[in-house]
Amino acid sequence: MTAIVVRPERARQADRRQESIALSHVRLMMVLLLFVAAIGAISIRILCLWAFNRPSAAYDPSDALLPARGEIVDRNGVVMASTINAWSIGIHADRLLNPPEVLARQFARLMPEHSYEQYLKVLKSGRRFVYLRRRALPELVQQINAIGEPAIDYQREPERLYPQASLASHVLGWTDIDGKGASGMERVLQSRLIDPAQRGAPVTLSIDTRVQAAMESELSAAMAKFSAIGAAGVVLDVRTSEVLALTSLPSFNPNAPGHIPMPEPGQVTVRFNRATEGVYELGSTFKPFTVGMAMDSGIVTSFGQMYDCPKALHAGRFTITDTHPFGRRCSVAEIMKESSNIGTAQIAEQVGAQRQRAFLQRLGFLDRVQVELAERGRTLTPGNNWGQIATMTVGYGHGIAVTPLHLATGYATLFNGGIWRPATLFKIGPGHPLPAGHRVFTEQTSLKMRPLLRLVVLKGTGKKADAPGFRIGGKTGTAEKILNGRYTHGAVVTSFAGVFPMDDPRYVVIAMLDEPKATKDTYGFHTAGWNVAPVIQGVVRRIGPLLGVVPDESREVDLSQVLPYVREEGH
Amino acid sequence: MTTKVTTVTRRNRHSGPRLGRADRSPLGTWFWEIDLVLLMLVTALISCGLIAVAAASPSAAVRYSGGNVHVAPLYYFWRQLIWLAMGIPVMFAVSMLPKDLARRLSIAGAAIFTLALALVPVIGVEVNGARRWIGAGGLQFQPSEFLKPLFVVTLAWLLSLRAQDRTLPVFPLTGLITGCIAAILMKQPDFGQTIIFGSMWLALLMLSGVPMRYMAWLGAAGVGAVIAAYFFYPVATARIDAFLHGGGDTYQTDMAHATITNGGLLGMGPGAGTMKFRLPEAHTDYIFSVIGEEFGLLACLAIALLYLFIVMRVFVKLLHEEDSFTLLAAAGLVTEFGLQAVINMAVNTQIAPSKGMTLPFISYGGSSMIALSIGFGLLLAFTRRNPFLTRSPYIVKWNTR
Numbered sequence: 011m012t013a014i015v016v017r018p019e020r021a022r023q024a025d026r027r028q029e030s031i032a033l034s035h036v037r038l039m040m041v042l043l044l045f046v047a048a049i050g051a052i053s054i055r056i057l058c059l060w061a062f063n064r065p066s067a068a069y070d071p072s073d074a075l076l077p078a079r080g081e082i083v084d085r086n087g088v089v090m091a092s093t094i095n096a097w098s099i100g101i102h103a104d105r106l107l108n109p110p111e112v113l114a115r116q117f118a119r120l121m122p123e124h125s126y127e128q129y130l131k132v133l134k135s136g137r138r139f140v141y142l143r144r145r146a147l148p149e150l151v152q153q154i155n156a157i158g159e160p161a162i163d164y165q166r167e168p169e170r171l172y173p174q175a176s177l178a179s180h181v182l183g184w185t186d187i188d189g190k191g192a193s194g195m196e197r198v199l200q201s202r203l204i205d206p207a208q209r210g211a212p213v214t215l216s217i218d219t220r221v222q223a224a225m226e227s228e229l230s231a232a233m234a235k236f237s238a239i240g241a242a243g244v245v246l247d248v249r250t251s252e253v254l255a256l257t258s259l260p261s262f263n264p265n266a267p268g269h270i271p272m273p274e275p276g277q278v279t280v281r282f283n284r285a286t287e288g289v290y291e292l293g294s295t296f297k298p299f300t301v302g303m304a305m306d307s308g309i310v311t312s313f314g315q316m317y318d319c320p321k322a323l324h325a326g327r328f329t330i331t332d333t334h335p336f337g338r339r340c341s342v343a344e345i346m347k348e349s350s351n352i353g354t355a356q357i358a359e360q361v362g363a364q365r366q367r368a369f370l371q372r373l374g375f376l377d378r379v380q381v382e383l384a385e386r387g388r389t390l391t392p393g394n395n396w397g398q399i400a401t402m403t404v405g406y407g408h409g410i411a412v413t414p415l416h417l418a419t420g421y422a423t424l425f426n427g428g429i430w431r432p433a434t435l436f437k438i439g440p441g442h443p444l445p446a447g448h449r450v451f452t453e454q455t456s457l458k459m460r461p462l463l464r465l466v467v468l469k470g471t472g473k474k475a476d477a478p479g480f481r482i483g484g485k486t487g488t489a490e491k492i493l494n495g496r497y498t499h500g501a502v503v504t505s506f507a508g509v510f511p512m513d514d515p516r517y518v519v520i521a522m523l524d525e526p527k528a529t530k531d532t533y534g535f536h537t538a539g540w541n542v543a544p545v546i547q548g549v550v551r552r553i554g555p556l557l558g559v560v561p562d563e564s565r566e567v568d569l570s571q572v573l574p575y576v577r578e579e580g581h
Numbered sequence: 582m583t584t585k586v587t588t589v590t591r592r593n594r595h596s597g598p599r600l601g602r603a604d605r606s607p608l609g610t611w612f613w614e615i616d617l618v619l620l621m622l623v624t625a626l627i628s629c630g631l632i633a634v635a636a637a638s639p640s641a642a643v644r645y646s647g648g649n650v651h652v653a654p655l656y657y658f659w660r661q662l663i664w665l666a667m668g669i670p671v672m673f674a675v676s677m678l679p680k681d682l683a684r685r686l687s688i689a690g691a692a693i694f695t696l697a698l699a700l701v702p703v704i705g706v707e708v709n710g711a712r713r714w715i716g717a718g719g720l721q722f723q724p725s726e727f728l729k730p731l732f733v734v735t736l737a738w739l740l741s742l743r744a745q746d747r748t749l750p751v752f753p754l755t756g757l758i759t760g761c762i763a764a765i766l767m768k769q770p771d772f773g774q775t776i777i778f779g780s781m782w783l784a785l786l787m788l789s790g791v792p793m794r795y796m797a798w799l800g801a802a803g804v805g806a807v808i809a810a811y812f813f814y815p816v817a818t819a820r821i822d823a824f825l826h827g828g829g830d831t832y833q834t835d836m837a838h839a840t841i842t843n844g845g846l847l848g849m850g851p852g853a854g855t856m857k858f859r860l861p862e863a864h865t866d867y868i869f870s871v872i873g874e875e876f877g878l879l880a881c882l883a884i885a886l887l888y889l890f891i892v893m894r895v896f897v898k899l900l901h902e903e904d905s906f907t908l909l910a911a912a913g914l915v916t917e918f919g920l921q922a923v924i925n926m927a928v929n930t931q932i933a934p935s936k937g938m939t940l941p942f943i944s945y946g947g948s949s950m951i952a953l954s955i956g957f958g959l960l961l962a963f964t965r966r967n968p969f970l971t972r973s974p975y976i977v978k979w980n981t982r
Contacts, residue, residue: 023745027905030744033790034908035900041784041916042896048923049889053882055930059842060878 078168079189080203081212082182082196084219085254085437089173089212091182091196091264093189096169097151098144102161103137110134116157117142120150144187145169170196176261178222180283181215181253181383181435184264192267193281195435198382214437216252221245224552225255228545229521233259236526236541239277242284243545244520245553246418248509250438251431251447253381254517254557256415258284284524286379287387289411292522293489294349294471294538295507296407298459300358301342302424303369305455309360313343313462314575323352326399330355333488333537341575346462347470349486351406358405363396366404372450373423373430379415380432387413407487414505418520421507425515428456464512464567469576475508475543477551479561484508484519484546486538491525501525504538508546511559512567519553521545611677614965616898622891623942623957627665629872629884630943634661636851637871637945640863657864657945664947668954675958676965680907683962687734694731697724698765705769713769722948725766725774730956732762733781733917737909740789744905752791755782770816773936777921779803784916788909824934833867836860838931841873841881848877864945866937869929884943885926892919898964911963914956 082091106113110133118126121143132140143150144167151164170185183194191197199213225243233241245255262270262280273279282288304310319336322329334348345353358366370376370391378386390411392400403409415433423430428451436442463483466472471486487505490497505522509515521542532540554561604612638657646652675683697715701724705712714721736755743751759782766775783803787796810817823834840856840863843849854874857863863871873881895915902908918941925940927933939946941953 026747027744030790031903031905031908034788034905037788037790038896038899038908038912041787041912042893045889045892045896045916045919045923048927049885051932052885052923052926052930055932056873056878056881056885059838059873059930060846 076206076210078204078209079170079185080199080205080209082199082203083212083214084217084222085214085252086218086220087212087214088219090178090215090217090219091170091172093168094171095166096144097146097148098165098167099142099146099151099154100139100163100165101133101142101159102139102163103133103135104161106133106159106161108157108159113157113159117154120153139163170264172264174219175265176263177219177226178217178255178257179261179264180258180281180285180385181217181256182264184267186267193385194264194383197384214439215435216247216254216437217256217435218245218254218556220556221553222255222257224556225519225521225549226257226259226261228548228552229257229523230259231548232521232523232526232541232545236523236529236532236536238523238526238541240284240288240524242288242414242520242522242524243549244285244414244418244518245549246422246433246518246520248422248426248515248518250444251419251422251433252438253415253418253433253435254553256285256435258282258286258288283383283385284522285414286381286383287385287413288524289387289389289413290503290505290522290524291408291411291489291492292414292417292503292505293407293487294351294354295417295485295487295505296405296410297346297349297354298424298463298485298507299369299373299420300354300361300366300405301346301462302451302455302459303361303366304357305458306369306451307361307365310342310357312575313458313572314341316341317345317353317356319345319350319352323355325355325402328399328403330402340577343462343465343572343575344577346485347465347576349466349471354406355402358402359398361401361405363398363401366401367396369450370404370410372448373416373420374432375410375412375416375420379413379419381415382435389413389416407489414520414522417505417507418518421509421518421520423450424459425456425509425518427453458571460512460515461567461569461572463509465569465572465576467508468569471537471539472506472508472543472546474539475506475546475550477510477547477554477561479563479565480550480554480559481511481513481565481567482508482546482550483510483512483515483567484543486543488537502536504536504542506538506542506546508550510550510554511565513565516559517553517557519546519549521549607677611965614967615676615961616894616964619891619894619961619964622887622894626884626887626891626942627669629887630940631658631661631665632851632876633868633872633943634658634864634945636854636875637857637864637868639852640854640857640860640871641865641945643858644861644863660947661945661950664950668950671951672954672958672961675955676961678958678962680963680965683959684734684738684906684910687731687959688738691728691731691735694724694728695762698728698762701765702768713771722952725771726949726952727955728762729774729777729781729917729952730914730959732758732778733785733913733956734910734959736782736785737906737913740785740909741906743789752786755785767814770814771937772810772814772817772820773924773938776807776936777917777924777938779806780920781913781917784920785909785913788912789905820934820936833861833935834931837867837870837929840867841870841878841929844874844877846877846879848873848875848880851875865939866925866935866944867929868944869926869940872943873929881926881930888919888922888926891915895960895964907963911960914960914963918953918956918960 077093079093081089083089110130114126114129114133117129154162168189172182181194183196184192185196186192191200202208225245229241229243241259243255243257246253260280270280301310316339319340321335321337322331330351332350332352336350340353374380376389376391378388392409400409419433428449429447430450431445431447438444460483463485466485467476467482472484475482475484485507489503490499491501491503503522503524504526508519510517523542526536526541528534528536635658639654642652642654642656701712701715704715706714706721713723715724716722739751739755742749759778762778763775783799811821836859840860843856854871857871857874860867860870869881892915895911899908899912921938921941924933925938928935939949
């Protein structure tokens, strides 16, 4: 009897609820699609990150243990340049806690390179970050930290350390504030030293730090003694043209490249590499090349060949003179022994401009010196003016300006059997094979030159270069510097090209002094025989035993080819 | 006889295996009612998070060490483990609540935490230039973190009332509540959370069936609000400018980019990351980048998909839900969860400008881990259902029997 009646509004409500739930389900799907789209976009982005941002090639976890920049070592593995973790000190000037005046006073006390006012200016600038000091020492960091200013920021940054200080500074060069090679081998090796695949292994140079140190110490002693403005020295392996020592003085400390002094007016900066950048008329040290060319060309067949050597030789409007005039006919041996310009000029004239030029070209004297460094000077040659007179002057080393390293490679060529090889700063060995080179002189000429140059040291201008038992041979050279277009008698460049041991040549030693002055010891002379020859003696004495050349006074070069042609003059 | 047999059968059922179909204990009921797939997904996520925090911990430890303070490399990992040890029981407890009780507690909680949020400017602690935290010493919490899930449940309840009585002005009411909370958040300032709360309100309106033309208007208003924020709200101006023009301080985003791409597809291996040490907030906001560096972009992809699966699982299951409140609450909770993950991953992959937002269950976080556990516990509670009473045609059963 009870009628079940569904109230219409109830029924409508139930319908509406159904409808609303159905709508919610549709909306659920829409929101879900939004999520799918969002996660899809993120996934695509992740794949893009992978596809377009490949990590740097083949990551090696041991990378973290490698130095940021590879080491440079000498031929015996002595570290010449390495990278350490240093400190830098900076300040966030926009969030100082202490008053700027207090901080500036402390900074000026601890880091006196800037004044109180300068520090105050930086602190009041409100800049986000300013470096106060880079390459800071740990003690300084500690002292600055003790100020207790939270806005000071310390960071570790790799720093280049040259443990040998100024030794071979021109060879190594230095790195700039961002650690990039700025000069020398640091610049040449820039990409090699930071290459992740190679930077773990050090670069081995041909330099021998012991030889380099001996050369630098002897040269700087001579430079000080004779008040020279500069000096250069090279030690070269005759057989391979490896540079064992290469120095230019004054040198600098590559650990503080920012503190390299400015040059005095009229002088070159200490950064200037006199051994590879500086070109000099090296004078008489050129004469052996002229004789060598003449022998190769069949012009000089015996050291007894005679030339007329008057007191003065007139060639065009020039007059050639000798420091030790003969005033008679003399042999080739005598010309070399007493370094006669007149005699050599005549030999050169016979060789002729064309042949002379071709020889010098093959010796590399007409181009920039061949070595890895970027700091290489352009040589000065007679160029298109290579006439008879130029040929004669070039024969004794005037009218042509080359670097000391040119001279060293030239001597190596003359004494290694006649093969020219480019000078190299890399140790010959794995990765750096011995270059084939090319022949300039015949082997015979090379052999015959030995007693001739030994004679110069034994009896001629180079006596002071002789170190007992080392059989040094060599040639002096004194050239007047051209100042304002004129040769000046006062300013000279003296050089000595030595080779030892002469019975089996192993090393070339070149030393050069720029503007040495006469002293009481030298009886008023400023020629090479007096000031730079003793350097050779000192260097060879020190490096000979290190390089395995045993001093032996019982051995001597066979001088039978030259001695008979030297007339002993009664003094 | 018949009765006796029944009794015997019953006794047998009682003595059935633990968590067996016959187990009628609260735990047994819970086990059969809970969405086990969802539970497994979140367990996987928490496990990934623990590994990620272990990977990112040394980086954060190095950053916060210095002077006399030394933070052990795995400090944040052990802390995270402790927080998880507290968070997981909370999640289980909340997931066992009956739906009605869960709803009532949520609404009460929402009121309490809104009050706490309002008090933050008065008694709050300032961290990194924003006042978002309450508490002192070791016990600090961010009321907005706790408020988020409770707010969602409250909105869901208010909106579901409309299904019973169409005359209730629930839209203006919920809009007012959201607006008040947004205003408090903007004062802190907390731009990221404001966007989350606003988005949640929009999402719930959408799900509750507000006509699309209103939604379009509201969406346009939302975009307008972001543009207005850009012009009148300095924090937003800075962040958006930095993102659009690459100007300003891009250190964080640059480092994040370098970190996430450093490991390539397969990563550099656990603990082998190097870029992570330069990354600020490696253990919280930028943990996704650390995962990219150490475990590879494939791991990033897997985590993004894990979040998507969680959202999909809940949504698909809700397609068969008939109760308006349950539907709105569960969908809202999982949307909030997913949205936060999407925003964080978008920031880490440089699709979106940087915001202070963590990756749920992956990032290191103390009190926020508890807040997340409460939120996910509520989600589990609302997705619980008697598998025999209502059987969703869309879902393959956990047990095929």
